[in-house]
Amino acid sequence: MERDVDCWLTDMDGVLIHENKAIPGAAELINQWRDKNKPFLVLTNNSTYTPRDLSARLARSGIDVPEDRLWTSALATAAFLKDQSPGGSAFVIGEAGLTTAMHEAGFIMTDADPDYVVLGETRTYSFEAITRAIRLINGGARFIATNPDVTSPSAEGVLPATGAVAALITSATKRDPYVVGKPNPMMFRSALNKVGAHSMRTGMIGDRMDTDVVAGIEAGLHTVLVLTGIADRSEVERYPFRPKEILDSVADLLEDDQQSKNAKRKEDKGSDASA
Incomplete structure (x- = not known):
């Protein structure tokens, strides 16, 4: 599967976490982006919480996302x-x-x-x-x-x-x-401005056709729908537009060498704890 994406935007609920539990592959994908120095932002339409709150919430789920990598509708x-x-x-x-x-x-x-x-x-x-x-x-x-x-x-x-x-x-x-928030592509454009990215080289991962995918298309992004949240394959057929890719989960975006890197990271943490 060929991708030409330099920067990633991703929804949070239904993509990275579900009921405050990490979706398999989510923590590894964030680590992959960080290891490769790929710009990314985690987006949410919820305006209740500060980036610090959300970073702590993700950390409790085992996903390490710094405050400055979170972008809310607020x-x-x-x-x-x-x-x-x-x-x-x-x-x-x-x-x-x-x-x-x-x-x-x-x-x-x-x-x-x-x-x-x-x-x-x-x-x-x-x-x-x-x-x-x-x-x-x-x-x-x-x-x-x-x-x-x-x-x-x-x-x-x-x-x-x-x-x-x-x-x-x-x-x-x-x-x-x-x-301002999704499905207004304004939210994606402001996220692109924050990380200094261009729409033609940016991907958007979401779990909803009516917000994530349509806004991503209108913002000119490479759209990826994952099936770990709201949408399923049958729902896709109801819409007159389609995402560029439909994946079972974010785990499908992991590269072959990421599993070994994550295993090494866990070994290092274990060594630190026993030292």
Whole structure:
């Protein structure tokens, strides 16, 4: 199977991990990219967590991804708004992943005549905050959402997510948000800018046809669908577009010499521990 890819973008849930457990081959693939100095970013539409949080979560699953190799819809949103309105102001509904990204992008967070209302993921959506957002948008603030996902999973079942709350605000204001996260290829383009890569030499690995693959195609990337998450082979036939490759898992991207390198790495760690 021939690939001419210098840089990789990959989704996280359903590709590298499933229910906080590493998918076989995921840790080895990250190690392969690091050994070969290939630029890569791990992407997620979830705006709740900071890169530090996500790096720790992956580490608990046995996958070593540095903070600077993580790219969230919160970071993509902050980068987009910094480009649009440097030093602007925003009323933000979201968790630390979003508020930290907006702070670091130089935004002032306020509920007094802000330039933007920015809606992200949170498990504690406040009716008071939503009401304030509606009034600010009606007053002229521009409406931004980090991602379109209408539900998010939890141990108790699905929870309403950014897309569902955005629909509520849209219904009250008649204003649709500009959504930065997947399937908007904007998220991939901002990721390419972060690593200084060109779309023609970059691959995108995902588990969803309706977000990862379509956005990858629209961004001009080499698209790889893995079957360890949402999509299966029958679902691919429902869409008028196709990924460049369909693989059982990320393990199929491992090169022949990677297994021996990973075995050597484990031996070295064992030697360190016994020393």
